[in-house]
Amino acid sequence: MSDYILEMRNISKSFAGVQALKDVTIRCKPGQVYGLVGENGAGKSTLMKILAGAYKADAGEIIYKGEQREGATAGEVIDSGISIIYQELALVSQMSVAENIFLGREPRYALGVLNLRELHSRSAALLTRLGIRLDTRLPVSELTVAQRQLVEIAKALSQNADLIVMDEPSAILAGSELDQLFSIIESLVEQGVTIIYISHRLDEVFRIADEVTVLKDGELVETRPIDQLDRPTLVELMVGRPLDEIFPQTDHEQGELVMVAEHISSDTILEDASLELYAGEILGIAGMVGSGRTELARALFGADPLTSGEVRLVTNKGASWSNPAKAIESGLALVPEDRKSHGLFTSLSARINVTLPILSRITRMGVLQSQAEDEIVEAAKERLSIVMASADQEAQYLSGGNQQKLVLAKWLETNPTVVILDEPTRGVDVGAKFEIYKLMRQLNDRGIAIVMISSELPEVIGMSDRILVMNAGRIVGEFAHGEASEAGIIELATMADSGANHS
Amino acid sequence: MSVAKPHESAKQVNGWRARKFVADYGVYIALLLLLLAAAVLTPKLYEVNTIAVVMRQASQLGIVAIGQTLILLVAGLDLSIGGIFVMTSIVVADVTNGRDDLVIPAILIALALGALVGLGNGVLVTKRRVPPFVATLGMLVLVKGATQAYTRGVPGGFVPEVLGIVNQSWFVLSIPLLLWLGLNAVFMFVLGRTAYGRKVYAVGSNTEAARLSGISVDTIRISVYVLGSCLAVASGVVLTGYVGYVDRFIGTGLELDSIAAAIVGGTAFVGGRGGLLGTIAGVLLIQLLSTMALLMGLDIQVQFIIKGLVILGAVTLYSLANVEE
Ligand SMILES: Nc1ncnc2c1ncn2[C@@H]1O[C@H](COP(=O)(O)OP(=O)(O)OP(=O)(O)O)[C@@H](O)[C@H]1O
Ligand SMILES: [Mg+2]
Numbered sequence: 001m002s003d004y005i006l007e008m009r010n011i012s013k014s015f016a017g018v019q020a021l022k023d024v025t026i027r028c029k030p031g032q033v034y035g036l037v038g039e040n041g042a043g044k045s046t047l048m049k050i051l052a053g054a055y056k057a058d059a060g061e062i063i064y065k066g067e068q069r070e071g072a073t074a075g076e077v078i079d080s081g082i083s084i085i086y087q088e089l090a091l092v093s094q095m096s097v098a099e100n101i102f103l104g105r106e107p108r109y110a111l112g113v114l115n116l117r118e119l120h121s122r123s124a125a126l127l128t129r130l131g132i133r134l135d136t137r138l139p140v141s142e143l144t145v146a147q148r149q150l151v152e153i154a155k156a157l158s159q160n161a162d163l164i165v166m167d168e169p170s171a172i173l174a175g176s177e178l179d180q181l182f183s184i185i186e187s188l189v190e191q192g193v194t195i196i197y198i199s200h201r202l203d204e205v206f207r208i209a210d211e212v213t214v215l216k217d218g219e220l221v222e223t224r225p226i227d228q229l230d231r232p233t234l235v236e237l238m239v240g241r242p243l244d245e246i247f248p249q250t251d252h253e254q255g256e257l258v259m260v261a262e263h264i265s266s267d268t269i270l271e272d273a274s275l276e277l278y279a280g281e282i283l284g285i286a287g288m289v290g291s292g293r294t295e296l297a298r299a300l301f302g303a304d305p306l307t308s309g310e311v312r313l314v315t316n317k318g319a320s321w322s323n324p325a326k327a328i329e330s331g332l333a334l335v336p337e338d339r340k341s342h343g344l345f346t347s348l349s350a351r352i353n354v355t356l357p358i359l360s361r362i363t364r365m366g367v368l369q370s371q372a373e374d375e376i377v378e379a380a381k382e383r384l385s386i387v388m389a390s391a392d393q394e395a396q397y398l399s400g401g402n403q404q405k406l407v408l409a410k411w412l413e414t415n416p417t418v419v420i421l422d423e424p425t426r427g428v429d430v431g432a433k434f435e436i437y438k439l440m441r442q443l444n445d446r447g448i449a450i451v452m453i454s455s456e457l458p459e460v461i462g463m464s465d466r467i468l469v470m471n472a473g474r475i476v477g478e479f480a481h482g483e484a485s486e487a488g489i490i491e492l493a494t495m496a497d498s499g500a501n502h503s
Numbered sequence: 504m505s506v507a508k509p510h511e512s513a514k515q516v517n518g519w520r521a522r523k524f525v526a527d528y529g530v531y532i533a534l535l536l537l538l539l540a541a542a543v544l545t546p547k548l549y550e551v552n553t554i555a556v557v558m559r560q561a562s563q564l565g566i567v568a569i570g571q572t573l574i575l576l577v578a579g580l581d582l583s584i585g586g587i588f589v590m591t592s593i594v595v596a597d598v599t600n601g602r603d604d605l606v607i608p609a610i611l612i613a614l615a616l617g618a619l620v621g622l623g624n625g626v627l628v629t630k631r632r633v634p635p636f637v638a639t640l641g642m643l644v645l646v647k648g649a650t651q652a653y654t655r656g657v658p659g660g661f662v663p664e665v666l667g668i669v670n671q672s673w674f675v676l677s678i679p680l681l682l683w684l685g686l687n688a689v690f691m692f693v694l695g696r697t698a699y700g701r702k703v704y705a706v707g708s709n710t711e712a713a714r715l716s717g718i719s720v721d722t723i724r725i726s727v728y729v730l731g732s733c734l735a736v737a738s739g740v741v742l743t744g745y746v747g748y749v750d751r752f753i754g755t756g757l758e759l760d761s762i763a764a765a766i767v768g769g770t771a772f773v774g775g776r777g778g779l780l781g782t783i784a785g786v787l788l789i790q791l792l793s794t795m796a797l798l799m800g801l802d803i804q805v806q807f808i809i810k811g812l813v814i815l816g817a818v819t820l821y822s823l824a825n826v827e828e
Contacts, residue, residue: 303715328717342715345708347775356705357716359698366697410716 004063005030005194006051006163011060013046015397017389020046021057022218028163031192033185035209035226037202038238039429040401041387042215044198045087048165052084053077065162075104081162083155085169087198087400087427088340089148091140091155098123098136101155126154131180132289145338146173146289146455153181163194168400168427170204173455176494177289182208200401200429201456202231214238239431247462248434248441254465255279257314258449259418261300264309269473270295272309277418277451279315280444284464285453286489292473293453294337297422300451301334302327315417328357331417335407335424337453343407346396350388351377353395353406358413380409383439385432400427412439419443420451425459437463457486469493526821530768530784533813537791545798553794555672559745561790562683564760565783566738569690570731571761572782576694577707577724578774580635581758583624584735586646587617588754591739593650596660596749603665613736620646621732625725643758651751658749666744679741686734691779703727707774763810764789767817788813 006028013021021043028034036044049055051062053074062069064080072080091100098120099106107118123136132150140148149169156164170178185195185208199205205212205226212229214221214237221237235243259277264270269292277283287293298304300311302321312320319330327334336342345353354377355362362373377391384405388398395403404427411419421440425433440450440463454460460467467479469492477492525532541548548557567584574581591613598609620642627638669678694700705713706723714720735754742753768785770777792813796806 301715324715325717325719334715336712336715341709342711345705345712345775347708347771348704352701352704356701356713356718359701363698366699368696368698368701 003029005065007063008047008051009061009063011047011050011057011062013043013050013055013057020218021050023060024215024218024220026213026220026223028194028196030162030194031189032210033189033195033197033208035205035212036196036198036215037200037205037212037234038215038221039217039387039431040405040427041217041399042238042429043218044215045167045399047215048084048167048196048198051077051082051165078159078161081160082165083159083161083163084165085152085156085167087167089145089152091148091151093141094139096137096139097127097134097143097151100140100151101126101136101158103155105159122158123154126158127151129157129184130154131176144290144294146177149173150177150289153184157184161193163196164188165196165198167198168200169197170199170201173289176490178204200425200427200433202234202430203458205234206231216240235430238429243431243434245430245434247459248438250280250282250441250444250465252280252445254281255447255449259300259311259313261311262309264299264311265307266295266299266304267307268292268295268299268304270299270304271473273299273470273473273475274309275468275475277449279447279449281465282440282444282450282452282463284460284467285451285470286455286457286460286467287470287493289455291470291493293470294422295473296470296475297334297337297420297451297453301332301420303334303336313417328414331415332420333357333411333414333416333418334420335411335422337422337426339404339407339426344395344403347394349392350386350395350398350406351391354380354391354409354413357410361413376413380413383412384409384435401429401432404428405432408436412443416448418449418451420453422453423455424452425454425456433459457489460484460489461486471495526769526823529820530781530788530817534784534788534791537788537795541791541795545795547798548791548795551674553798554675555677557790557794558675558680559669559672559677560794561786562677562679563738563742563745564757564764564790565683565786566679566686566741567735567757568761568764568782568786569686569779570727570734571758572765572768572770572777572779573690573694573703573727574635574731575762575765575770575772576703576774576777577727578635578710578772579628579724579727580639580762581624581728581731581735582636582639583620583642583646583732584758584761585754585756586643586650587620587732587735588739588742588757589650589751590616590620590646591736592662592743592746592749592753593654593658593660595666595740595743596658596662599660599663601661601663603663606663606665609663610736610740613740614733617732617736617739618729621729622725624732625721625728628728629721629724658751660749662743662747662749666740667747669741669744679745682737682741686737687779687783694778699723699726704775707776709775760789760810763814767814769821771821 004027009025011021011024024047038044046055050057053072101123102119107115109115120136127134130150130153134147140151153169170181173181189195197209209226211223211225212234213223216238255278257276258279261273261275263272263274265272273296285293285296295304299306302323310320312318313330321327321330355373362369362376386405387402395406408424425436428436443450452463461484465481467484468475469477469489471493547553571581594613594616595609598612599605624639624642627633628635671677694703702718702723705718706720710720739754746753764785765782766772767788768781770781789810792809793806796809
């Protein structure tokens, strides 16, 4: 028997018109962490879905625990000791947290009667291991994306796997949640578990991976031990050219006041939040999972009704609004955190997704002008380097990062006064990330104010002109540009007393 | 989801492609096969007169199915159509009492009332969050009850003679057919080429994302119910002209047939996917099945069984094709 637990040899896969993988080979030894990186649409998720038994390879073989795998259903793959945390969260939203974690493997009494007590206590124990306290009876539909992410991780852990694939598990985690995740990975590795870790956050890859594999356009670029790599080299391998990772800054003074929120609360954790927003700035919002950042964004946009307080524009005759349609009319735009259920029309074409908020610009008397539309879609595709077979491809068939780019593109085409970005670069590759940063600064140059929520602290610190920190539904502090440090933000964000959701 | 042994994989991929192909073109293929079968089983189908009749009846169903497709696209459903048919025929007979010159006002009144019913459906579904199935079924009972109360069980009045024009055909062309084709052209354009059409698809595909994109979701949903009801009125006028008298059971079954036609034609029950081309094929398929069964002298029960099997088959195929490779 070889000392590899898993070999995927010469894997190829194509979808109607798209070669997603070409002759890719990876090998994994037990007790190691393998980073898998590459641009959006490089084929990372596809490779892992083949491993999971969700897709079939067109060619190639999989050798697992010394045996050639002769086809297996997704269930058999899990039973053989492989568990996968999917990039597109795959929980059953009507079921409770605990039911999801043990879906299909619920602890039972004799005669198949569910042992609910054990179901909940074991789920709670798993979640505690991840450092979160969460009512295991809550239906998943009531959780935030980040909480769902953690449940997904708990689910993978509960399967006692020998090999765990994590497809961007950290895309919206920050600070202590991330530390928890890494300490769990470390202890798993000590027990001999193999981890395949997909991420666009290269810092994390350097922090935990032993070896890194780079894919580009469906082909293997290189596999290298991490100690023979530095960040610029890795980025160059991924992007195919050197890339200056410098956060673009504004060069102008703070503009005039454009929007104020006064003591706003909504029927969520959000309480008594006030802020001022100035033309041409980026206001960063930092905080832990569940601290109310997304709720703040939704309240500002009128997506959740306010229970008290007021949001209004100072310009535009002091417009205020009570629903998204009016907010958009007043010049707001929101890129939501939960792209699958709030941002994307998965069954519709990329084209329709991009132009939906600007229908009035591409129609004359209600009739679509194809040429105007094509131009806009083409420009968006170029600008954000969206990988798609054609603009008529259904959004559900795009890779995760490319879906995110679609959602962004859709709002960049409107002519807003204020743009609210909730995790704008979630799942986006480094190259495109910096394109997005540049775009944000171009919006700033046009006087557009941006509110940016992000759990990626280097991004918040690098891009924000001011940073507000949230904790347990309240805004608890502000940093000016240059004053903020990761440690400082985390300290405010996790301050006890208000940090009831976290241990 | 399935995984094959490596040497089987090519075959399985082809299997999936085949399913996808069948899902995309299945209804047209089925239609073709049925036409071929008819040549053997019921050659009478190919007589000009029969074709004219089939097309006239298909038009009746087809006009309703346009509205049903719109409603299904926003993940809705309309079961109140039978009520609208009865109401339409009563209004036509009552207002005109046989006078040709009052046909236009009668139709306008019927359209207004129909719009009101659609509005009721839409408001129940959106503002009161009643599930479409329950809301429109309730509306069906309400409208039928109201018409009965109004006529005290014995419908009076006469259908104006001029409406008999719907029975005439020139070869296979007839007014109902032209109306069906015209309405299809209009609504295909609306769905495919206008902002409104885009919004309909968006609302059906992801309601919350549509709301966050600034679309007035409720307005769109209400509007398709109103359109659906108005189309049912149009079809009801045609049917009234065809029958020539007021029938309490006129149009019964069209709601289910129209849903079946749309679903068989590839419009998804969950909304956001499908269109009118498929529905046209679905309508023809269902109409052909009925006519052939009739020509072959099959019992009505057998007809239902065949229809049921076709619908189940279609739904199964579509869901199979949506499973990932
Ligand atoms: N079911 C599908 N049908 C058609 N094309 C697909 C399908 N799944 C993936 N693709 C295409 O295959 C390519 C690889 O996609 P994949 O999801 O593996 O990328 P990825 O490396 O995970 O990207 P990301 O970083 O954005 O998640 C993309 O071009 C994508 O559009
Ligand atoms: Mg991916």
